[in-house]
Amino acid sequence: MKKTLRTTIGVAALSTLLLHQANAQIDLSFPATPAPDTTQAGKPYFKSSINGIITASGFVQDDTFGLGDGAITMWASPQQPTQEEYQFGGDLRKTWLIFKGTAYHLPHGITATGRAELDFLGGTAGGGGFADENLLPRVRLAYVEVQKGQTRLRLGQNWTPLVAHFPNSVTHFAMGYGSAGGIGFRNPGLFLYQGLTRPTAFTKVRLDLAVFRGSWTGPKAEADGRDEGEIGIPQTEIGLNISNQTQPLKWEVNLAGHYDRKRLVQGDSRSNLEGKAVQAGTKLTYGGATLQGNAYWGRAISQSWGQLLQFGNIAGYGAWGQAGYRFSKHLSAWVMYGQDNPNDGEVLAAVPGNARLRNEVIVPMIRYDAGPLGIALEWYRANTDWRLVENGKQVYKTTSANQLALGAQFVF
Template sequence: MCAVLAALAATATAAEEAKPAPKFEFHGFVGASLFMQDAIFNNSGQQIFFVTRTPNTDRLLFGGDARQTRLNLSLAGSPIFGGATPKAVAEIDFFGTAGTSATNVTPRLRLSYGELKWENTTFRAGQFNMLLLGTFGATSVGHIPQSYAYNAGYLGGRTIGLEGTHSVPVGDMKVEGTLQVLRPGQGNLGGEAEGFGLTFAEASGTPAFEGRLRLTKAKLLDVYVVGHWNRVDRNGVGNAKSVPAALGDTQTTAVGSVGVKLTAGPLTVQGQGYVGKNLAEFTASLGQFVRTQDGDLHEWGAWGQLGYNITPEFSAWAFLGTCHPNYGEVEDLANAGAFNTAATGQPSNSRANAKLQNVTTAAMLRYMEGGYALGLEYVHMRTKFLVPPAASAARSPNGVLNGNQLMFSGMYFF
């Protein structure tokens, strides 16, 4: 009996020793940017999307920004659930609550999810990027998470939910399908909440859904189509808010998007386009959230970027993108006082702040070696307002504001 027990103990010990040890990984990028600009944008430094004001005199600004520093921690364990590798992922940057560009040290939780990964299937539960973010974004050194492509044809966001992905090899290519069931976001309302402390999207009682179909060929092609749908309860739980009968009780947020990236030797061509309605929560609509008791805001947007590696380390990039809400709907909603600010949920001075279109152009020279990137970037934004903003009228007789930023960044990617 003692011999049997000893043998069993030895077998258990051997099996325990055979299990792979948990794998810890630490990735991210750390660095900062110095910038000069001649306009007031929605924010500053590494987070500019459109122009809000162009001072009539004394326009030049100089500053620094380190908020995009990103830290990613992950831990993978031994296979479970029929061979799935479990993994925990947590990621932060420093675009947290209010603080100046140079000194903000408030972390922001970007990712927090648990993953199960089989050979061709992946399941995630937690907080992760929405599929609308795409599988690639505009290449940059100083504008990575807060891309200047936002409000210029690029959509994005992250929320809590469930995600499932399954891929099928097709020759030397791969077809991948992904479905997300998500906590619905702010809806189209900005910061205004319904009577029970929920957003009106949550008050709809239904989740948001996103789906993506993707085709890839290693080192050559990445193509995807993605769609999003969710409902918003216009009058909230218990019909707490009065809504015009003609609008009905439900508002819909919906968007379809397509993205293409082609890499041919030293040349990269990439871009995305979308069409949809009520999209302010996806960093679109030029920040114009619409009250639930008002109508819809339709829009389209697109961006494209061309990159060329002159040497393996040195590359040049050019970008063009636009966000184009429906002009007539913007004017009608502004006249009705329908736009809310995302921060307070209170009506803004709608006609004075209503924006019709934004066009962004950018150029970058990048040198990257051994994970360290140096980037010199120029960004020009042209934002068209319904009426000239009062503080910028002398420089904007037709409601068009132009802003420029020159930025130099150093980032170490690890």
């Protein structure tokens, strides 16, 4: 009986943790140092686990999306089918595995953690008629963490402070990021998380600092092939998180800033391009109602999914918001709206071909949850403003695309 109870509690706790992970992508609650194991008498001991989220979805859409269809829809493609024919498909790529190990009671009161996450968004094994059924794995996160008290230090690939949380979705990866007001990414670097209040405080404050690898796209800087994003000042971010998770109102506020400097190379000339961004976000929960969102302004931060993934000296802003209401223990309804709006003149100067001037995304969702099982029906609509170059002439137009998807996920 005791063993069964412990197993039930463990599965419930894991499901809660991973469901939070599935929505927010940030897992600062692991490892949550447990009460001392009396059987170990303070001696070091090790725990490990393999967990994950399996997601399968089927979809139908009337037009095509940029960067792909299915789970990674972003904006409406510039050229849409001339005939109104529906496309049917399925997607398994929003599936990932989490490998975790934690060593407790190490010298000097240290807890050490190793964590790696793999998903299946790494493309397909070859081409042809069978490629869609042969997905390749991809590393999402991989880091080593050292924790003592309220101080955590992570070395490896992790979500940067700009990523506070993602919209709730069963079917779609990182909805709104790169397409509708969400910015931030996962990069290899050094990450410091420092609690600034007592662990027992109702309102908790945490400071996040990160220095991580630079990134950009363009001509190579030297004959040795170094990327210009790796030559300038590394990407640096600072974040402040304030939250109160007591009843009846649970709230969280996130503030973050970004700076980097790339050294651009064109032939023998050298120039610097500074990347800057500020972002504010919040999440409010009261009873069955949830309201969350982010807003940002940034310049030259395409490597962090800003400016609709258009690289250049381009400024822009974006925002997304999502409202949800849980009608019962199992059934909830959600609607998300977001847009990204880079500076038109700077986009036209930096992008020689087809250019995205603005994009908005609207996603209503009905979701059913029962323990580790989640099922959702989502309608994804994108409206995109374009400057197209057709037969040497510039054409301005707006395209739209719709997708209806039924997704199911299982957390283990």
